[in-house]
Amino acid sequence: MSQIKLLATLFVGIFIGYVLASITTIDQHEDSNITLVEKKLTPKTPANLGQKTPEDIDVMDTQPTEIITEESQQTSPEIMLAKNSTYQELEKKYQQLNKDQQASENKIASLKRILTEMDESEISTTQMEDLVEAPFKDLMANFTGANKDEIYNFHQTEEDLDWGYNMQNYLSDFILTHYNADEINLVSVLCKQQKCELLIIQHTDGGWDKITQDLRQQPWWKFSSTNSSSGNYPNSENSIAIYTFLSV
Numbered sequence: 160m161s162q163i164k165l166l167a168t169l170f171v172g173i174f175i176g177y178v179l180a181s182i183t184t185i186d187q188h189e190d191s192n193i194t195l196v197e198k199k200l201t202p203k204t205p206a207n208l209g210q211k212t213p214e215d216i217d218v219m220d221t222q223p224t225e226i227i228t229e230e231s232q233q234t235s236p237e238i239m240l241a242k243n244s245t246y247q248e249l250e251k252k253y254q255q256l257n258k259d260q261q262a263s264e265n266k267i268a269s270l271k272r273i274l275t276e277m278d279e280s281e282i283s284t285t286q287m288e289d290l291v292e293a294p295f296k297d298l299m300a301n302f303t304g305a306n307k308d309e310i311y312n313f314h315q316t317e318e319d320l321d322w323g324y325n326m327q328n329y330l331s332d333f334i335l336t337h338y339n340a341d342e343i344n345l346v347s348v349l350c351k352q353q354k355c356e357l358l359i360i361q362h363t364d365g366g367w368d369k370i371t372q373d374l375r376q377q378p379w380w381k382f383s384s385t386n387s388s389s390g391n392y393p394n395s396e397n398s399i400a401i402y403t404f405l406s407v
Contacts, residue, residue, distance in 0.1 A: 280307040290314050291402070295346075295358055298388040298402045306386055310356070310404055319351030326350040329379050330357070334370055342366025353407040355382070362398045381407050 280303065287299035287307060302310060327350045334345050342363035349356045361367045374380060384406040392398035 282311045294400045301388040323351035339369045355405040357403040359401040
């Protein structure tokens with residue numbers, strides 16, 4: 160009888176242990192499922208944004224990624240070389256166009272000046288000769304049109320004690336102290352109203368040209384137009400008379 164009770168008690172204990180073990184396993188499985196669901200439903204916050212779950216790893220590792228490196232963002236040397244070559248070519252064309260434009264403008268200005276010089280002037284040759292002394296009288300017939308009018312009107316204007324006086328001193332002082340001064344004779348310098356008239360006797364060939372080259376390098380030289388006429392000096396084999404008219 161006692162043995163039967165012991166066996167019954169043993170079976171009851173085994174059964175109870177089996178039931179308790181099954182319940183514990185079910186509870187653990189349910190807790191695991193609840194935790195997994197919570198992880199999936201939990202929004203990513205700055206605190207957990209940098210952390211990857213096993214699910215995230217699987218999904219992210221299967222997505223293609225584009226890696227942008229600093230080298231890929233930089234322009235290749237070939238492209239840079241092509242750009243520089245194109246820029247240099249355009250710059251050359253631009254400079255050439257500027258030169259062509261300047262040459263065209265100079266040509267137009269020269270043609271206009273020639274046309275103006277060809278215009279008829281009411282000033283007679285005698286009136287022009289009366290403006291200067293010998294041996295420069297014969298040279299005045301070489302001026303025509305607008306140039307003749309400009310020179311004649313120059314002599315009719317009043318004396319200029321401002322710009323004219325200062326420019327006369329600049330010109331005469333420079334010419335008389337130049338190292339080629341002994342090759343010429345400065346007969347007269349007259350300046351007024353942005354214009355000057357020079358009467359020169361040159362004794363040595365090229366003497367006056369050397370002086371005028373240095374004159375043009377002076378900071379106060381602002382003349383943009385020069386008209387000259389020359390002829391033989393009487394009773395001299397080498398000397399010549401030079402009439403020069405300057406305009407700013």
